[in-house]
Amino acid sequence: MKPAMSATLPAVKISAKADYAVRLAAELAITPRNLPITGPALASAQQAPLAFCENILGLLRTAGLVASRRGAEGGYYLAVAPSEVTIADVIRAVDGPLAAVHGDAPESVTYLGPAERLADVWIALRASLRDVLEGVTLADLAAGKLPARIEKLAARPEARTRR
Amino acid sequence: MKPAMSATLPAVKISAKADYAVRLAAELAITPRNLPITGPALASAQQAPLAFCENILGLLRTAGLVASRRGAEGGYYLAVAPSEVTIADVIRAVDGPLAAVHGDAPESVTYLGPAERLADVWIALRASLRDVLEGVTLADLAAGKLPARIEKLAARPEARTRR
DNA sequence: TTCAACTCGACCATTTGGGTTGGGTTCGTC
């Protein structure tokens, strides 16, 4: 028996776009800047749909994270050193601001009565999220070495359970 | 000039449903258990659409967080002590699991090459999110006293900036 | 018996997510 209203929206949802974006960026982090990697090569390296990838790479380029060269011998490469690009940067480039409460910024919502402090909870949530996403750079990712704090969080046994 | 692809999905998005749910739960936390509050009263206390509220209250009831009495003198009340219900519980009751990467659990996705450790980043993200949402109870909210760790996060000046 | 109140499945209009299509523009090369 299903509930009256389906319940399937997670509070934290990494969109396909954001996920691909980070994967592509990670791939770019290990390619030499002077030898760009082509769209098709990138897409197949991460097993992602080509058209969608080029779409995303365009956003990353607009954001200034990625550069590209056209024509033969062309391709994409990072415009910034991998150690200077955080995962948060990549996600913001494709998805916009990191957090929202049904479309608005947390600080712009006002709550009544016993819910008054709720805005602060959402703000704390966002801060804690940033601590993670701004704490990992593309260089970290590519090297397979996450910052200690992140490793510790991920290693907590209960961290690996769904819910 | 708008970008080629709209970019509007935040990584953390509190749905209207979840937001209303927590607000309603907070309201219930300050109503005596022996004197239920009616749907209309609840809805107007939080200035939320009545039909939607009853919808949500049904989910909270199914989850066992809320109970209700019918008929005259009826209404809704918390089925559990406010100090035993966390915000995470409320959100999960209406939205399902807290985190996902485009629909799947983070630990069920596999990443290639330089993106290999990405799963751990998403897992750390979820852990850090839980630390916040499972750290605040309805009693905390209703009392206006958030745990020190949360207060500290929310009070950081840069925490209040959009992005 | 009557009325206030919860119950709950069905419905519905948008918006968004997750892409695809197709035409252009820029290069190196032959």
Add this chain to the structure above:
DNA sequence: GACGAACCCAACCCAAATGGTCGAGTTGAA
């Protein structure tokens, strides 16, 4: 100087989710 590889980009498409509403019940107290 044309050819093809590669990026560029706006427009389009469709299924699913979101954010609700409606209305016909049931329940219970006075």
